[in-house]
Structures are given as C-alpha cells and as structure tokens.
Amino acid sequence: MQKLHVHMQQASEHTMVKALLIDLYPSMEFVEKTKTYTHFTIDKADIIELPLESLYDLLVTDFEMRFTLVFHTIGANKLIGTAFKAHLNKLPSGTFSFEETLFHLYKLNPKSLEGIKHNLDALITQSDRTTLLAFGNANMKATNAAKRLFIHRNTMQYRLDHIQEVTGIDVKTFKGLFIIHALQTL
Amino acid sequence: MAQLTFKELKKVYEGDVVAVQDFNLKVDDQEFIVLVGPSGCGKSTTLRMVAGLEDITQGDLYIDDVRVNDVAPKDRDIAMVFQSYALYPHMTVYDNMAFSLKLRKKPKDEIDERVQNAADILGLKAYLDRKPKALSGGQKQRVALGRAIVRDANVFLMDEPLSNLDAKLRVQMRAEIIKLHKRIKTTTVYVTHDQIEAMTMADRIVIMNDGFIQQVGVPKEIYDYPNNVFVGGFIGTPAMNFVYGKYTKGGFFESDNVKVKVPDAKAKLLKDKGYEDKRIILGIRPEDIHDENIVLETYKDSHVKLKVEVSELLGAETNVYAKIGDKEIVARVDARDDIKMGDELELAFDMNKVHFFDIDSEERIKNN
Numbered sequence: 001m002q003k004l005h006v007h008m009q010q011a012s013e014h015t016m017v018k019a020l021l022i023d024l025y026p027s028m029e030f031v032e033k034t035k036t037y038t039h040f041t042i043d044k045a046d047i048i049e050l051p052l053e054s055l056y057d058l059l060v061t062d063f064e065m066r067f068t069l070v071f072h073t074i075g076a077n078k079l080i081g082t083a084f085k086a087h088l089n090k091l092p093s094g095t096f097s098f099e100e101t102l103f104h105l106y107k108l109n110p111k112s113l114e115g116i117k118h119n120l121d122a123l124i125t126q127s128d129r130t131t132l133l134a135f136g137n138a139n140m141k142a143t144n145a146a147k148r149l150f151i152h153r154n155t156m157q158y159r160l161d162h163i164q165e166v167t168g169i170d171v172k173t174f175k176g177l178f179i180i181h182a183l184q185t186l
Numbered sequence: 187m188a189q190l191t192f193k194e195l196k197k198v199y200e201g202d203v204v205a206v207q208d209f210n211l212k213v214d215d216q217e218f219i220v221l222v223g224p225s226g227c228g229k230s231t232t233l234r235m236v237a238g239l240e241d242i243t244q245g246d247l248y249i250d251d252v253r254v255n256d257v258a259p260k261d262r263d264i265a266m267v268f269q270s271y272a273l274y275p276h277m278t279v280y281d282n283m284a285f286s287l288k289l290r291k292k293p294k295d296e297i298d299e300r301v302q303n304a305a306d307i308l309g310l311k312a313y314l315d316r317k318p319k320a321l322s323g324g325q326k327q328r329v330a331l332g333r334a335i336v337r338d339a340n341v342f343l344m345d346e347p348l349s350n351l352d353a354k355l356r357v358q359m360r361a362e363i364i365k366l367h368k369r370i371k372t373t374t375v376y377v378t379h380d381q382i383e384a385m386t387m388a389d390r391i392v393i394m395n396d397g398f399i400q401q402v403g404v405p406k407e408i409y410d411y412p413n414n415v416f417v418g419g420f421i422g423t424p425a426m427n428f429v430y431g432k433y434t435k436g437g438f439f440e441s442d443n444v445k446v447k448v449p450d451a452k453a454k455l456l457k458d459k460g461y462e463d464k465r466i467i468l469g470i471r472p473e474d475i476h477d478e479n480i481v482l483e484t485y486k487d488s489h490v491k492l493k494v495e496v497s498e499l500l501g502a503e504t505n506v507y508a509k510i511g512d513k514e515i516v517a518r519v520d521a522r523d524d525i526k527m528g529d530e531l532e533l534a535f536d537m538n539k540v541h542f543f544d545i546d547s548e549e550r551i552k553n554n
Contacts, residue, residue, distance in 0.1 A: 011258075016289060023276055049275050057272035061333065062286045064260035066239055093239045107201045 001043045005031070005072050006052065008038045009088035011065040024050055037085050056095045072098035076168020079119050087112065098168050099176040106182055117186040123166050129184070131159045136177060188250050188263075188340035188373050189215045190236065195245035197231050197397075205231040206397045209245070216371045218364075222384035223394035223420070229377045232394075233343050236375060238262055249341065265339035269346040271326040273318040273333075279305075280314040283332045297336075304335040307369060308362075324355045331363070335370065342374040348383065360386055381421050385409070393417050411541075415548035418469045418541065424505060424516045427475070429468040430545070433461050439468050439542075442511035447487035449537050456542060459551055466551070467543040472505065474539040475517035477531060485534040492517075494529045506531065 010017060013035040021028055027043035052069055059067045068091045072080075076098050087105055090112070096104065105112055124132075130149070135156070138144035146156035163171050163180075170176040195209035206228040213219045221229040234240040235247065238259035247254050254262055273282050280301055287297045305311045308328045318326055327347065334342055347363075348356045364387055367374055378384055384391045385405045393400040393408065393416075401413040412418035418426040431441030437453045439446050446468075448456065456462065475490075476482070482489065492508035492515070499521055506517045506525055517533055525531065542551045 020274075024274065051270070054270040054272050057268040057270050058274060060237075060239060060259075061266050061268070061272060062289055065258065093234075104200075 001027070001045060003041045003074055004044050004047065005039065005041050005074065005077065007070045007085060007088055008040075009068040009085070009091075010036050010038075010059075010063070011067070011093075012036065014063055014065075017059065017063065024055065032085075034085075037088065039085070053095045060093070066093035068093055069095045070098065070101045071095075072101075072168045073164070074168070075165050078123060079116055079167050079169070081115060081119055083115060097170075097173075099170055099173050099179060102169070102179040102183075103175040106179055110182070110186060113183060114186060117183045120167060120180070120183050124163065128159070128163050128166075131156070131163065132171060132177070132180060135160065135171065136181060140172070140174070140177060142172075187215050187371065189213065189248075190341065190373065190375070191246075191248040192232075193246040193248070195232070195235065195247060196243050197228070197235060197240060198243045204397050206235075208398060211392060211399070211402065213373060213375060215373055218367050218374045218376065218387060218389045219392060220376045220378060220384040220388035220390075221392045221394060222378055222381055223400075224379060227394040228397040229379075229394050230345055233345055233375060233377050236262075236341070237264055237266055237343055263340040265334035265337040265342055267330050267334050267342065267344045267347045269349050271318070271323075271330050271350070273326060273329055275318055278315050278317055279310060279321070279329050279332075282318070282329055283336050286333065287336055300336040300338065301332075304332040307335065307366065308332050323351050324359060327351060327359055328362070331366065335366075340373065342372050344374065344376045346378055347376075348378075349380075356383075363387065382423070385421065391421075393420060395420075411550070411552075412469070413550055415467060415469065415543050418543075418550075422471060424472050424518070426469045426471050427513075427515045428543075429470070429510050429513065429515065430465065431468060432463065432465050433542070435462050439466075441468075443492075444490050444510055446490065446535050446537060452537070452540075452542065455551065455553060461542070461551065465545045467545055467548070469541040469543055469550075470535055470539065472516045472518040474536040475515075475519075476534050476536060477506075477517070477519045477523055477525075481536070482532065482534045485537065488535040488537045490533050490535060492531050492533060494525055494527055494531055497525045497527055497529075 018033060018038060021040065025042040025046045027046050029041050031039040031041060052071055056067055056069055068088050070088065090108055091104060134145040134148050138148060142156045143153050146153045160171055169180050171180055190213035192209050192211040195206060197206040198204050209232060221232060223229050231240060235242050242255050249262060283301045283304060284297050287300060305314055308331060310328055310332060313321060313325060348359050351359060360383060376387065388405055390402060390404055391408050392402050395416050401408055401417045408417060408421055415428060429441050429444060431439055431444065433439055433456050437448050439448055494506055494508055496507040498505040502521055503518050504521045504525055506519055508515055543549060544551055
C-alpha cells in the first residue's frame with residue numbers, strides 16, 4: 001500500500017490532537033513528534049474516507065487554532081532531508097501539497113530552498129534534466145515532448161513518473177514543473 | 187450575539203498579491219450577511235481573517251468593541267462551518283456534535299443538553315447514534331451545522347457550506363439555514379459564489395470583486411440599483427444586458443440597430459452630468475424587455491428589432507437570445523409566445539427600468 005507522509009504544525013500544544021489522529025487513520029504511524037509538530041505516515045487509501053482538507057477543517061473548528069498540513073509521497077524524504085519542519089512555520093494555515101509548499105516557500109525566499117536544491121542535484125540525472133526540459137519546452141504536453149526526444153509517449157510518461165518517484169515532485173503539475181526548474185537554477 | 191466591524195481591512199500575501207483591500211463594513215448584531223463574488227475575489231480570505239486563520243496585514247477588526255486582530259482564534263468565540271462536511275467518520279452524530287464541548291471540558295449534563303437541543307432544532311434526534319457513513323449529504327451538512335450550534339458562539343462563519351450538495355438539496359438546505367437563523371439569531375457571515383444563495387438568504391449582501399467591495403445592500407436594492415456594471419452583470423440570471431452606444435442631444439440612446447427614447451428624468455440626469463453626445467452603457471434586465479402588444483403600444487419609441495439566435499423554453503417563460511452589434515442580448519418573455527430560432531422580433535425596452543453606466547469607470551450614472 002502506498003504511504004503518504006504528512007507534516008503537521010499546530011499553533012500551540014494540545015495533547016488530544018495526536019490521540020485523535022490515531023483514531024482517525026488506522027494505518028497511521030508516527031515518524032517524529034514534538035509539542036507542536038507531527039510527522040506521520042498513513043496509507044493513501046485512508047484519506048478516501050477523510051481527506052486531509054477535511055481533517056484540517058475539523059481540527060480548525062474544534063481546536064480553534066491554526067494548523068498547517070503538508071503531504072507528500074515517500075520520494076520527497078530524500079529531497080527535503082531532516083530540516084523540513086523549520087519551513088512549516090513559514091506557511092499559512094491550510095493544507096498544502098508538496099508542489100504547493102515548495103512553490104510557496106520559493107515565492108517567500110528562494111534562498112531558503114538551497115538545501116533542497118543541493119539534494120535535488122544529487123537525486124536527478126542528466127537524462128532526467130533533458131526529460132524535464134523537453135516537457136517544459138513542449139508546454140507540458142507529453143506527446144509533443146516525446147516526439148522531440150524521439151521516444152514513445154509511454155516512455156515519456158514513465159520518465160516523468162520516475163522523476164516524481166525519486167523527488168516527490170509531481171512535475172506534471174504546473175507548480176511542480178515550475179519549482180523543479182527553479183530549484184535547478186538557484 | 188455580536189457586532190462585527192471591519193475598518194480599512196487589507197490582506198496582502200507574499201509576492202505583493204493583494205487579496206482584500208479598503209474593506210469597511212459593519213455587521214449588525216443578529217444580522218445574516220452574505221459575502222458573494224467570483225473565485226479569487228477575497229471573500230474567503232475575509233472570512234478567514236475573522237476566524238483568525240489569516241493574519242490581517244492592515245486595518246482593524248472588531249468583535250463588539252474588542253479589537254481582535256491579535257486575538258487567538260479560540261478567544262474570538264466564533265463557530266465555523268466549512269464546505270466539506272467535516273465530520274469525524276469514526277464518531278456517532280452525537281459524539282461529532284459533542285466533541286468540541288468535550289475539548290472545552292464542559293460538564294456532561296451541559297453537553298447532553300446542548301447536543302439534544304441542536305439535534306432537536308435540526309431534526310437529527312433519530313440519527314444521533316448513526317455514524318456519518320450512514321447519513322445522506324443533507325443530513326451530514328445538518329450535523330456540521332449542529333457542531334457549530336452546540337458551541338453557542340457569538341458569530342457563525344459559513345464558507346460555502348452548500349456547495350457540495352446537489353441542486354435540489356441545496357435549495358432545501360438554504361431554507362433550513364434561514365429558518366435556523368431566524369430561530370437562534372446568531373450573527374452570521376456567509377460566503378458563497380452563488381448569487382441565488384446571496385439573494386435568497388441575506389439580510390444584506392456584500393458583493394466583492396478583485397479584493398474590493400463593489401456594493402453593500404439589501405438584496406432588492408442590489409438587484410434594482412446596481413452600483414456598477416460588475417454588480418449588474420453578477421446578480422441576476424440571465425445576467426443584465428449591456429448595450430454600448432451614445433446618448434444623443436435629442437434624448438435618444440443610439441447603438442447599432444437600436445434607437446430608444448430616454449425618459450425625461452433620466453435624460454435630464456444624463457444631460458446634467460454632461461453625457462450628451464457621449465458614449466455610455468445602457469443596462470437592462472432580461473425581464474424588462476417585452477414582446478407583449480400592450481407594452482409595445484405603450485412604449486412606441488423604445489422598440490428594438492432583433493433576429494432570434496437561440497430560444498430557450500424554461501416552462502413558464504422563454505429566454506430569447508439575439509445580438510445587438512456584436513453583443514449578445516437576452517430577453518425573458520412569456521412562454522406562450524411561440525418563438526423560434528431565426529424569427530424576427532419586435533421588442534420594447536421598459537426604459538423606466540434601464541440604467542446608464544459611464545463607459546470608462548463602468549459606474550452607474552446617478553444623482554449624487
């Protein structure tokens with residue numbers, strides 16, 4: 001079962017929050033927890049019954065404080081390293097995908113992502129860079145990008161999926177493609 | 187119960203994106219106010235500032251006489267209802283409603299009393315032992331409302347609470363929320379992009395666009411006297427028609443295939459404001475364009491000849507689409523008149539109902 005990583009920052013401590021998470025998501029496992037920060041994993045299937053956006057709504061209405069939730073796939077762990085929680089304080093209250101999060105942080109201060117850029121350089125190959133460039137130049141149309149590289153469309157799709165697997169960034173979204181280019185040029 | 191006061195409220199996001207500005211408003215105690223506007227107009231941001239989920243960049247927000255800019259959400263005594271039903275799937279209806287009170291360590295008896303009372307108001311007594319999975323969409327939304335009601339908060343904030351419901355249920359829930367408000371009278375700020383919800387539910391409507399308030403008023407006033415082209419076009423289905431043309435010295439409004447006499451009072455206003463021989467915009471609602479003989483007889487100098495492009499039979503009435511120049515125009519006429527595509531029609535504008543707008547500012551031309 002595919003796992004989803006969730007980082008949760010809450011404005012102040014409340015012991016009930018963590019207990020509630022265990023009840024809400026049967027597959028939930030803690031990765032790290034401090035008083036106001038929690039990093040946990042859940043099976044993707046678990047969010048069908050309670051999407052993270054709805055979890056946010058519940059937490060905000062009942063605990064009456066700001067919460068920031070960021071979710072990503074396992075691939076992103078190598079990209080973000082261990083210092084990611086420091087970034088969460090810079091995000092507003094809400095639920096954010098990984099691509100939205102990086103995009104947001106980049107807009108705030110590109111330099112804050114230098115550590116992530118360093119990790120990205122080690123994670124993606126020259127071939128990945130060529131794939132990304134072709135996909136960007138083809139205005140995110142995989143078929144056109146494949147033609148330019150003289151490869152099959154499915155191969156193009158496979159390569160784009162592979163990049164997401166390795167980095168956690170869905171480059172088929174506008175924000176994902178933007179941020180992966182932006183990180184490379186930092 | 188509480189009064190809300192917004193003074194020069196402004197919200198700027200990173201990258202200098204201005205979401206809300208010049209927001210001045212007083213929401214009276216027990217009032218049901220609706221913020222309406224297209225996506226990205228700043229209505230939800232405004233609501234989130236009231237809830238304390240967003241920082242206020244500039245300006246002041248008061249709940250009664252207390253400035254709450256820096257007050258934590260939990261100390262604002264506000265209850266929120268969101269678009270998602272936001273219910274705990276593993277809890278019963280009763281526990282879903284009781285949960286926030288348990289967190290606040292309220293005594294058991296009080297919790298029970300408040301939950302039973304809310305369930306009674308919302309017709310949920312028979313469902314208290316059920317889990318959300320076993321409820322219909324409308325029932326879930328009622329439980330979400332119940333979770334807010336039990337809080338006995340000073341202000342309700344509702345962010346598009348009906349958008350997840352199907353059309354029929356939405357109409358039903360609309361009425362239920364109004365009835366609920368009449369009963370519990372809590373000051374409510376309700377956000378929607380649906381102008382019909384705004385018109386049917388609000389004591390007063392606040393129309394927003396591009397972060398600015400465009401107009402505040404009771405629904406009828408907004409409908410009958412829109413401040414500008416945006417408001418005229420946003421409220422009403424089909425939307426108000428806008429014809430671009432010129433006001434001539436003889437007291438006529440002229441456009442491509444339109445020449446209509448402007449009534450004396452409006453002609454005087456246009457003359458006094460210096461619009462003679464200038465281009466202006468005429469706004470007319472579809473229901474103020476008539477095909478009945480009696481009206482055609484009455485308004486002899488406001489006839490318009492049009493060729494029907496599309497005719498939509500709605501049952502009681504027909505929407506007739508045609509073109510004036512390159513602009514589409516729609517008239518709502520009686521469905522008994524058999525109108526087909528391609529028909530040549532002679533219609534009359536009820537010139538007493540039209541509005542004129544400045545072509546540059548798009549503001550309604552009115553007496554000061």
